[in-house]
Structures are given as structure tokens and as C-alpha cells.
Amino acid sequence: MKSLFNSVLKTASLFKNCDGYSQSAILKEECAELIVALSHFERNRKGSFNEILEELAHVLISCFAFIICADIPVEELTTEVDKKYNKYHFLKSEV
Numbered sequence: 001m002k003s004l005f006n007s008v009l010k011t012a013s014l015f016k017n018c019d020g021y022s023q024s025a026i027l028k029e030e031c032a033e034l035i036v037a038l039s040h041f042e043r044n045r046k047g048s049f050n051e052i053l054e055e056l057a058h059v060l061i062s063c064f065a066f067i068i069c070a071d072i073p074v075e076e077l078t079t080e081v082d083k084k085y086n087k088y089h090f091l092k093s094e095v
């Protein structure tokens with residue numbers, strides 16, 4: 001997982017000079033393409049798994065590029081991620 005994170009971050013950092021507005025448009029487009037790929041998968045379309053892999057990669061890169069370009073405060077984002085972890089960690093421990 002660490003190598004995936006490093007690869008995504010390395011690629012996303014190539015977009016550091018773009019503005020947050022243009023990167024947000026790219027992120028929306030990539031998310032939409034992932035939704036289409038997931039729909040293809042649900043309908044058992046041939047090649048849909050590879051389509052999902054490709055679009056997941058694009059979404060991951062675009063998310064990190066948006067964080068960089070829009071100057072999203074990483075500390076606040078980390079707090080939100082931790083909230084999500086704690087919610088599901090708590091729910092899992094109840095089962």
C-alpha cells in the first residue's frame with residue numbers, strides 16, 4: 001500500500017503548478033468516468049475490471065493533485081480521515 005501511495009503522490013505532484021479550479025474540473029470528470037466504469041462492472045461488461053483499475057488510478061491521482069493545487073490544509077483533511085476511521089473502527093468493534 002505504501003508503494004501505491006508513493007506512486008500516486010509522485011504523479012500528483014507533477015500537477016503542482018495548476019490552479020485548484022481547473023483541477024477540480026478534472027477531478028469531477030475522473031469521478032464521473034469511475035462511476036461509468038463501475039456501472040459497466042455491475043453489468044458484467046467485458047474488460048470492466050481493467051476499466052475500473054484505470055479510472056481508480058485517475059481518481060486517486062486527481063484527488064491528490066487537487067489537494068496540492070487547491071492548497072487544501074492537510075491537517076484538517078487528516079482530522080476528517082481520522083473521524084472516518086474512528087467511526088468504522090468503533091462500529092467494527094461492536095460486532
